Amino acid sequence: MKILGFIILLFTITTYSKSNIEMNIENFKLDNGLNVYLSKNSESPTVAITLYYKVGSINELKNKTGFAHLFEHMMFQGTRNVEKTEHFALLQKVGGKANAFTTKEYTAYYDIVTANQLELALWLEADRMENLSVNYPNFKNQLEVVKEEMRMRYLNSPYGNLVKTLDRNAHKLWNYQHSVIGSMKDLDSSGVEYAKSFFKKYYNPNNAVLTIVGDINKDDAKKLVKKYFANIKNQSTNYSLKNKKGKKGKKLTTIEDKLAKFPAIGIAYQAPSKTNLKEYFAMKMLETILFNNDSSRLYRLLIKDKELAVSIYGGINNLKSDNLFYIFSMVKKGNVKKVRNLIFKEIKNIKKKGITEVELKKAKLSFKTEFIFHLESNISKALMIGEFSALYGSPDEIKNLLSIIDSITVKDVKTIANKYMKKEFLTEVDVKLAK
């Protein structure tokens, strides 16, 4: 029950392998439109299930920001058959786990169980898709819980406002400008009736993707999916999203942070999305070459050699539209200007001279290794399949990542840097310390 933060987003489905990794995915669709993927992995006696609903904060109305995430909490508040919070308790009773997260573009629920309890997990997911019970006391309870989450993650944490401000100014569309956690005022303005209509509108089989990965018998799993999901009726068919153009944000904003101990820099460039995988992964290479490894250019320069910054990190986000490439740095006092200049100098350098073959080789190997480690775990494989299918209609592209990444050249990376890392695509936020 969390908001998937920026950093975690960076690590999903970003790598590939030239090795012959068999994804071993079987796909079928129920008559009600539920898209189902099965993948067998008998390494350990466990199964991971993910259920992606194609609704995130981009679907929210102007005075209802934060609602998609609040609603994610409501999905744990009971159904006609399951009491409040019993979803957790029933799974835990047999050693299972469950959680969920909301992003700008989707809401994902997952359950991890021992192989013999697959039916229980499917029953629970189907039950809440069909029979969710929304009532006032539970709604009020979760409203307060989400407000506490907002305080904990954003209001009471240093730099809690940085990504929020950067997103508001850098995204072109209103739908992407507001944060997933939303505003307290908007949350307060929602209610039980709205929650019910939201459920009807988005939580339907034809707007969801179910993935099962683990120690399963595919035929048995298929039967169970049909048994529990096939009779769920759709209450909506229209999921068209109205993208609204957002208010143009400031190119450079300075915010004061009373909790931070070091000033910080936030930089965002407009970036390609995964609808163009070649461009997306060329940009992804750039992220590793700039700062994600110990031998990366900006890490060596700012942290190790010149000792001007405390940290440097970032990378390309994972959005289907209006995507961004971020750079963040916590800077030693008095060095903000120097650090910013050095970051831009390095970007200019890459735009002019490009990267080396050695750097690209390292970045590719880093992705390859990370990708195969992802496949090691049932849940990360299920999340990978679910996300690709929810955003791009199918996980087929996962197979193609191999050749796409392999085909990226040093020239591609230079080209992508020149295409996107331009002044007109740049937004900056400075965090200064409170006096």
Added chain:
Amino acid sequence: MKKFILLIMSLILMNSCGMLGTTTKPLKKSYLTVEVDIPDRGMAISELNKEAISILSKTNLSKPVNFEYKKFSGNDIIIFKNSENANINPIKIEGSANGYKAKYLITHTGVQLSKLKGNKLVKIIAKGNSLSSAIETGIKNILQKELKESQVINISGKLNIVNIFNVNYGVKDITVDFSIAYTFKNNGNLTAADRANFYAEVGITEYYKKHTGKAYSMAEKGINTYKKCDKCLYLKGILNLRDKNYDRAIYNLEKAYEYNKDNIYYCQKLQKAYTEIYELINTSTEQGKKYKKEVQAKAFAIAAYIGRHFNPDGSVYIKHKPPFSSKTLKFNLPNVKNTNLKNGLLISELVKNELPLFNITIGFNFGSVDNPKGKMGMIDSIFDLLKEGVEGKSSKEIANFIDDNGLSLSTGVTNDYSTITCSSLTENADKCIELLDLLVKKASFPNGEYKKYMKKRVEYYHANTANASYLANKLLYRLVFGKHNYGYYDATLKTLSNIKLDDIKAFYKDYFNPKNAYIVISGKYSKEVLNNIKSKFNDWNLGKIIEKTAKTTIKPLKENRQLIYVIDRPSSKQVVISYGQTAPSYSSKNTLALYMGNLILGGSASSRLFMRLREKESLTYGAYSNISAKREAGLFKAGLSVRNEVVGKAVSSLLDELKKFKEKGIIKKELSDKKGLENGAFAMKLQGFGYISMLIKSKMFKLPKNYFENYLSNLSKLTVKDINNAVKNIITPNKGIIVIVGDSKSFISQLKSFGQVVVLDENLKVKK
């Protein structure tokens, strides 16, 4: 003027009541049959809402209700108890719901009746508006019949089914709690609350006799005697409800509930009032509209809540049961092959052939507790500095070596042991081995890198202090463990300044050797890779064994010490509350019992703390506890983050849960649920490379042979008693300390009832 004594005895049947005196008048055994009529929709809904109905659809009281008549301190007391505790057995019941009516009839089987005939049964059929009230009435009738010659002038009672375990899943343990109130004509003193309660009892009797005027005047009399008389307010509320005066009904019932939140009837009647308002809003718009928005919202919400119990045609919705698998999960622990090198170094192999991955981990038998006095932070600095230079390679060359080969290097320093891990694709396994070989044998600790690193540590320290939880932990560890090294949550500026390059080099030279190390390799790899490891580490020079004797004793906290410490962080927008106390070390025989006890208290999102503080009281995003058993001691911690306005309430609820945990312990269902959780969690840990860390820990803590092989069977043997005994002696709020971090002026007044509070600044200096 007559004086009355009212005695209210609440007996949980599991317990005996040792303070009672001798029996003076044994009574005949009686037998009770209960009929329940549910006259209107509200009540039907209310009844159907109760879990009790679902269990009672399968069960019945199998034995007669026995009671004894005793004398205690000059007053007469009657104790009721079910002759055998928790033995409610399945029996026939007929239930149906028809429109707005539902009827439940509970009878015994013929076999049981014949067994009971010899006991000269007094069979009483009682009716009531609810199952509980019918049983109450039955009990009252028995009493009236048996005690008609006595001096009892009023008897009232209530029955609550307080615990129903695993209703849906076939387990039928039930605890029944009888609370009986009865009045005698003996001499004694009566408080205002007692007198008011008595008026309410009389009034309720009148209400059932449909003497509403008399009932109302008794309720009024009661409230005039004692304005917080919950029963009187309840009586007024149900009379208002009967008169369809919903505003007054809600007012009185909410007040009753406010003064006694344990009484489920108050809640149910309140729900009934709102349900009727909901119907009014839908059918009579003018009348419905007059209610305030808040009342309307509640009415809608409650209607929505109970709506799930009915189908659209008005028939009762039958809940589906979760499809638990009865199949036992069979799995084996991964095969581990051990090899001892000539220098004594143990290598464990965990072969996995699914994916082309490789992992090598070296565990070292020293952790932060082994830092020299005043040099906390030294050992983790050593691990961080390993990759900043080895013989023949600079920091930059090592970084390039790691990235050129797609290696992933990580280190971890716990209180008691440390690890260094390299993972890679199988094709680069030899590079991982080469890297670790260099780092653990040939680190050079260049002076320039050391200086840079120490500066960076200071920066990290400052960055961390921006985090409220970090500040809370820093103080809490110090208060709980005092001057022992466990008392350092992290290094401090002072201890960092004490760490000299020579200290680092000397420790590395002395202790990074096979005598203190253990290697685990895992993944898909060839024989050549194994041979490479063997040949590399065979010539690892021996050195000193780390001494594992405690250097500082942990002094127990004083009984009358300060309970609450506040760190003032004026910019805070939320308050971090953290409770801590010492717990047993890893070698304690209670480790497993305490671990499981903690799972029940606060170890998961279905534990008590989470359920109460988040799901019930809406105070926090998450409330958890955790128990970590270390080599020389353990730490029990609980905590949550809350908004400024509810700090006092949160501390009070947290302490209350700890107190209940200590005093009342756990129950069987909680243990069986969490055993299920741990069984599954154990299977999950085996996924991926999870077993490596388990092997390392078992070696470092010298766990018994076959510890993991026997883990699940030891878990299954654990009893409620084992946990309650462990918890009782160890986890106690009397031994704990609370650290609160936030904007102190916004909540300090809420802490008055907890005694004196010490306020410190962010540098942990006491504020004047």
